Amino acid sequence: MERKAAASAESLRGSNAGRAIEFLSHLRWPLSRKGSLLAVAIAALIGILGFTAVHETTTTSRGSAVASRPAVAPPKPAFTRAEEAYIQALWPIHGEVERNAVRLSLGRIFYKVDDIGKAELKTRVEAELAAFRHAEERIQALQPPPSLAGPHGEYLGAVRLFQQSAIETLKMFEDGDDGHLLAAYPASREGSDKVREVGVKFWEDEFPPH
Amino acid sequence: MKSKLTHLLRAVAIAAIAGALPNGSALAADDLSQNSLNSLLPPQTLPQGFESTGQLLRDQQEATNAPLYSAWLVESSRFINVAPGSFMPDRAFIPGSTDPKHNIVFFDFPANVGIIKAKNGKITLYDSGWKQLEYIFDWNTSCCWWDLREQMKNIGLNPDDVIRIVIGHGHWDHAGQLDSFPNAVLYVQQEELKQIDFFTNYPVEFNQGHIRAVNTVDPLTGAQVGPPQQACARTPVCGYPPQTVAEIEGKVLAGKAQIINGRHRIAPGLIVHPAFRGHTYGSQLLQVNTERGQLVFGSDTYSSWEGIRDWNVANIQQTDTIQQFLAYEKCYVLTSNSDSFNNCLAAHERLSYSDDYPITKNWWTITDGNCSRAAELTLANGEKTHVPADVTTGTTRITVPALGGAFGPWRIDPVVCKDTISMVPPHTVMP
Numbered sequence: 330m331e332r333k334a335a336a337s338a339e340s341l342r343g344s345n346a347g348r349a350i351e352f353l354s355h356l357r358w359p360l361s362r363k364g365s366l367l368a369v370a371i372a373a374l375i376g377i378l379g380f381t382a383v384h385e386t387t388t389t390s391r392g393s394a395v396a397s398r399p400a401v402a403p404p405k406p407a408f409t410r411a412e413e414a415y416i417q418a419l420w421p422i423h424g425e426v427e428r429n430a431v432r433l434s435l436g437r438i439f440y441k442v443d444d445i446g447k448a449e450l451k452t453r454v455e456a457e458l459a460a461f462r463h464a465e466e467r468i469q470a471l472q473p474p475p476s477l478a479g480p481h482g483e484y485l486g487a488v489r490l491f492q493q494s495a496i497e498t499l500k501m502f503e504d505g506d507d508g509h510l511l512a513a514y515p516a517s518r519e520g521s522d523k524v525r526e527v528g529v530k531f532w533e534d535e536f537p538p539h
Numbered sequence: 540m541k542s543k544l545t546h547l548l549r550a551v552a553i554a555a556i557a558g559a560l561p562n563g564s565a566l567a568a569d570d571l572s573q574n575s576l577n578s579l580l581p582p583q584t585l586p587q588g589f590e591s592t593g594q595l596l597r598d599q600q601e602a603t604n605a606p607l608y609s610a611w612l613v614e615s616s617r618f619i620n621v622a623p624g625s626f627m628p629d630r631a632f633i634p635g636s637t638d639p640k641h642n643i644v645f646f647d648f649p650a651n652v653g654i655i656k657a658k659n660g661k662i663t664l665y666d667s668g669w670k671q672l673e674y675i676f677d678w679n680t681s682c683c684w685w686d687l688r689e690q691m692k693n694i695g696l697n698p699d700d701v702i703r704i705v706i707g708h709g710h711w712d713h714a715g716q717l718d719s720f721p722n723a724v725l726y727v728q729q730e731e732l733k734q735i736d737f738f739t740n741y742p743v744e745f746n747q748g749h750i751r752a753v754n755t756v757d758p759l760t761g762a763q764v765g766p767p768q769q770a771c772a773r774t775p776v777c778g779y780p781p782q783t784v785a786e787i788e789g790k791v792l793a794g795k796a797q798i799i800n801g802r803h804r805i806a807p808g809l810i811v812h813p814a815f816r817g818h819t820y821g822s823q824l825l826q827v828n829t830e831r832g833q834l835v836f837g838s839d840t841y842s843s844w845e846g847i848r849d850w851n852v853a854n855i856q857q858t859d860t861i862q863q864f865l866a867y868e869k870c871y872v873l874t875s876n877s878d879s880f881n882n883c884l885a886a887h888e889r890l891s892y893s894d895d896y897p898i899t900k901n902w903w904t905i906t907d908g909n910c911s912r913a914a915e916l917t918l919a920n921g922e923k924t925h926v927p928a929d930v931t932t933g934t935t936r937i938t939v940p941a942l943g944g945a946f947g948p949w950r951i952d953p954v955v956c957k958d959t960i961s962m963v964p965p966h967t968v969m970p
Contacts, residue, residue: 427753428739430781434788435736441791442798444729514792521781528780538618538626539710539778539839539856 411474416531419484422467423528429460430491430521437498437510451502458495464488484527490520588730588815589865590802595872598810602828605808607919609656610829611694612884612899614649614892614911615668616684616712619957621646626887627843629851647957648843648889649912650712652687653836654696655809655827658920662696663703663809664723665825665836666886670715670782682961683910687716693906694913695925705811707838708819709735709787710778713886717786725790726805728813729798731821735784738776752776775819775839775856799823812873814840816859817866824869829917832877834898835870836884844885844896853885884916892953903930903949907939909964910956938962 408416436453439445445453465488473481494517501509528535623646624631633641653665668687688698698720705726706714717725738752790796797803803811808828815821817840825836835841839854840863846853847867857863870883881897892902892912899914903926915926927933930949938945942962951960 424753427781428751431735431739431753431779431784434781434784435732435739438732438788438791438798439736442729442796444798511792514789518785518789521785525780525782536711536778536780538621539712539775 409474409476412477415471415473415477415481418471419468419531422464423484423524423532425460426464426488426491426524427528429457429464430517430524433457433491433495433498433517434521437513441510447502451499454495454498458492458499461488461492461495465492480527480530483523487520487523487527490516490523494520588801588813588862590812590869592868592872594802595812595869596875598812598826599833599873599876602808602810602826602833605828606658608808608827608829609918609920609922610827610834610916611654611656611696611925612651612891612914612916613654613668613687613690613694613905614683614913615652615666615687615690615715616911617647617649617682617957618887619645619647619682621648626855627846627851627853628855629846629849646889647953648887649683649891651884651886651888651891653825653884654691655825656696656700656922657806660697660700661703662698662701663705663805663825664701664720665705665884666707666713666838667704667716667720669712670718670786682957683908683912684964685905685907685909685911686719688719690905690908690911690913693908703805705805705823705825705836707824707836707840707886708775708822709783710775710819710839711780711783712778713838714783714787717790721793721795723795725787725796726799726803726811726823727787727796728815728821728823729800730813730815731819731823732787732798734776734820735779750774750776753779753781775858778819812869814862814866814869816857816862818842818854818857818863820858822866824866826873830919831898831917832882833873834882834884834916835873837866837870838886840866841870841883841885842887844880844883844888845890847880847883847885854887901926903927904935904937904947904951904956906935907937909938909942910951910953910961912953941965 432453436445436450436457440447440450465485468481468485468488471481494513497509497513497516499509501507622632623643626646626648630640630643632644636642650669651666652668655663655665657663664687669684691698691701699722701720701723703726704717704720704723708714709727709731717723735752738750741751743751787796791798797805799811801813805811810826812824812826812835813822814824814837818838822838822840824838824840827834827836837847840857841847841853843851843853845851847870850864850867852860852863854863867880867883871880874880874882878898884898885891885896888896888899890896891899892914894900898916901916902912902914905911905913913925915924918924927935927949934946934948936944937947937951937956937960942964943960945960947956947960
């Protein structure tokens with residue numbers, strides 16, 4: 330939560346809101362003390378109502394029940410700047426990895442149920458293998474802070490599992506044995522678990538209630 | 540008379556020529572027949588997704604001669620403190636309102652799983668609950684998750700008897716735990732899988748990524764945000780983590796999946812009805828023949844039973860409002876000779892496990908189930924009740940010893956249970 334607040338404050342600088350505050354500071358205050366108090370009270374009321382309305386329509390609440398529950402995870406410490414930078418850099422890679430992992434699974438499903446042929450599956454898997462290799466290169470180029478070395482390694486491992494699964498799948502086009510589909514599955518299955526575990530650590534709200 | 544006829548023929552000929560001339564696109568015979576066929580269907584509805592009232596009534600009538608089934612509902616997990624407006628727009632909280640539709644600040648609602656037992660003891664599941672324990676650990680806006688196999692054992696049903704799983708759709712909170720039932724055949728609509736594939740590959744040039752699946756959050760803050768920042772989170776195309784799709788793949792590769800198109804009778808008295816775009820593109824309902832008439836399980840197409848009763852959109856994330864209403868109507872038709880909408884089973888009805896949702900009023904807290912609940916919907920074939928004999932006066936152990944071994948009444952207040960007893964289950968998230 331703190332890191333989110335910090336990010337919001339930072340985003341004000343140079344924004345329209347920031348410029349508006351600067352402009353207002355040059356104005357002469359036109360109201361008496363009583364009037365000022367009334368204005369502050371009205372502004373506070375509008376603020377509360379506005380917050381309630383926005384909160385109601387755009388978010389789910391997080392935490393009021395947490396305080397009263399007997400055993401919940403302790404509040405997570407805010408990410409450091411270095412951690413935040415790493416996580417932010419991993420985000421677009423994570424998106425590509427997830428999409429290609431899903432497409433790898435779906436391609437094999439569609440082939441298995443005769444919805445696509447061998448040629449189309451081969452094209453898909455080759456594209457996904459290339460995407461996973463590209464993702465590995467991009468992840469290796471990242472410099473994780475020491476605190477995130479573990480998740481970094483886990484994520485890299487997951488991407489390699491997806492590659493391993495894609496390579497195993499492609500063997501069926503060399504020897505014609507569809508058994509490679511089954512052999513390829515455990516690696517991608519494990520990779521799917523791992524990216525979910527790392528993903529939820531960094532982007533806890535990635536999959537909202539559906 | 541003759542001249543009148545001549546005038547008429549001339550007028551028809553002129554009208555026909557005038558209609559054909561402006562763009563020179565007179566319909567060929569083949570086009571005409573295809574267009575005539577399409578004109579019989581609602582626009583943008585695939586032929587296999589629409590079922591006429593007549594077809595549904597036939598299914599209703601035929602089912603009355605089919606075998607009967609017993610049925611239960613169990614709570615896989617519970618979303619807590621959800622703003623009503625973010626779930627049901629017609630129920631948004633209005634500060635100061637005394638209208639019961641607008642005076643609730645937060646909803647708690649379950650993720651329900653249907654358990655349907657045949658005369659031979661074999662079980663069909665409708666949905667398979669949550670799997671992602673990490674989600675519970677990190678969000679903390681959910682409670683009461685417990686393993687579905689353990690829940691079944693603890694209400695007196697054998698999970699090894701599960702031979703089929705019909706998923707209402709493939710989202711993570713409804714199609715988890717497929718791996719836990721290795722012998723069960725999965726039933727999923729082809730449209731569902733096609734939808735995921737289509738949106739994972741959707742171009743982003745003109746939509747800033749708001750349409751393409753899978754990721755849904757602001758990369759800077761990590762927060763889930765609504766439109767316009769990231770619209771995908773508010774649509775049904777973003778609820779498919781690789782983990783969930785991989786479990787579906789596991790079923791297909793093991794030869795334990797039926798990829799179906801539209802209506803499908805999976806057994807006498809058990810009929811799948813398409814509800815395409817009622818929630819996701821490949822959503823499906825399950826009609827079950829029981830002593831209390833036809834039951835219709837609807838997953839997120841029927842997110843809220845109150846929504847069906849009041850004709851409100853039950854989930855803001857549905858793909859197509861009118862398709863959701865057509866799916867509501869399917870339930871009204873199929874249950875028209877019994878208890879009407881009271882026989883529609885919703886996945887996320889907040890009133891579940893209470894007298895206010897009458898079909899679930901026969902409920903209890905599952906032993907060692909971490910505050911999750913079960914309801915007996917109907918019995919058949921001499922099946923004895925699974926409701927504890929002392930349900931109104933007795934107590935049970937609510938959490939396993941490893942989580943404290945707390946005891947409480949069978950019908951413990953769900954809020955009290957949530958706030959004072961439920962625990963975060965063991966999970967595998969990394970340190």
